[in-house]
Amino acid sequence: MPWKQVEMDLMSSQYKYKQAKLDSENKNASITVRSCFYLVPFIVVSFLVTDVLGALLTTYSKEDVFYAEKYNGWRYLIVFVVGLSAVNACFSYAGDLNQFTAALLSGGTYVEGRIRIGRRWNDTADHDNNNFMLRLEHWKPMMPYPYKATSLARLWSYHWHQCFxxxxxxxxxxxxxxFSNELLGKYLPPNMVKPVTMAISTISVFFFSGCLHEYVNVILLGPNTYPKYAGFELKFFVVHGVAVVLEKLVSQVISPHIPDKSPYTWMKSVVGWAWVMSFTFYTFPLFFSSFVELEIWQELTMGLTKEWFNKTALETPWLRALCGGLL
Structure with missing residues (x-):
């Protein structure tokens, strides 16, 4: 693969330049030009949310978190939810800041828009009277609310951070x-090649992601501490890769028997959400343990709200109950 293509893919981790070009040439597209400063309130709010949640997490020592993992599931759930929300907010302001910088350096504006297929306009994808309305997303959200995911595939392909x-x-x-398609085409029936190839390709992404996280752990933990957590990240990602494949298989078997109307679609979403959250929470220690050793949450706050948060938490019983032993 030419390096130029890899470089373009890396640059387009957030900005969909090809789609933007096509939309700009589409007569049915309605484009709104916005100043880059329109993003500033979103950046500030996300930053403050990150700092406040980070301040809460700094009340936990690594001993607190490891103890909660083993003996106090509810306390560990608090760390899980607050940590996930803090990372979500952190990536949100990082993504908006990236967009702001790019827009500022390219004239101070960026575009939003919507496209009409039919006779009506709308800001969201929707079906109504055989008309299809689609929102144009030239700038992808960096990490759009992972706790909204209703499937593992959706979690990793859309809701988790889009950096890589x-x-x-x-x-x-x-x-x-x-490679798999060419190899398996020689040995498997034609109707089996595509699903098996997709499964292998999907798991390969998770495998490589696990290897990358292992490499990061080697660097951050050092040769003395890393062996204690060796393989945790790789196991986490491979398990999730296999789960994504199995989830897809189960969905293909069950979905045809579920009516595509309310309340069945709503029930399907609730079950899917419960599955994603419970499975992710159950496997979370594999991903998080090495970061607990580093107390990585200390990096989520710049300390701007820490003094205020600690004072407020000490005066507010329910908020104090969410905090760790360092407060």
């Missing part, structure tokens, strides 16, 4: 898919 998505598609996914 294009890279993973370019490097492991497409080459592995092409």
């Amino acid at each position: 998505r294009s890279f993973w598609l370019s490097v492991p996914y497409h080459p592995v898919r092409k």
Whole structure:
């Protein structure tokens, strides 16, 4: 694969330049030009949320978290929820800041828009009277609310951070898919080649992601501490990769028997959400343990709200109950 293509994929981890070009040439597209300063309130709010939640997490020592993991599931759930929300807010303001910087350096504006297919306009994808309305997303949210995911596939492909998505598609996914397709085509029936190839390609992405996280742990933990957590990240990502494949298989078997109307669609979403949250929470220690050793949450706050938060928490019983032993 040419390096130029890899470089373009890396640059497009957030900005969909190809889609933007097509939309700009589409007569049915309605484009709104916005000043980059329109993003400033979103950046500030996300930053403050990150700082406050980070301040809460700094009341926990690594001993607190490891103890909660083993003996206090509810306390560990608090760390899980607050940590997930803090990371979500952190990536949100980082993504908006990236967009702000790019817009500022390219004239001070960016575009939003919507496209009409039919006779009506709307800001969301919707079906109504055989008309299809689609929102134009030229700038992808960096981490759009992972706690809204109703499937593991959706969690990893859309709701989790998008920093490496294009890279993973370019490097492991497409080459592995092409190689697997050519190899398995010689031995498997034609109707089996595509699903098996997709499964192998999907798991390969998670495998490479696990390897990357293992490498990061080697650097951050050092040779003395890393062996204690060796393989945790790789196991976490491979398990999730296999779960994504199995989830897809189960969905293909069950979905045809579920009516595509309320309340069945609502029930399906609730069950899917419960499955994603419970499975992720159950496997979370594999992902999080090495970061607990580093007390990585200390990096989520710049300390701007820490003094205020600690004072407020000490005066507010329910908030104090959410905090760790360092407060």
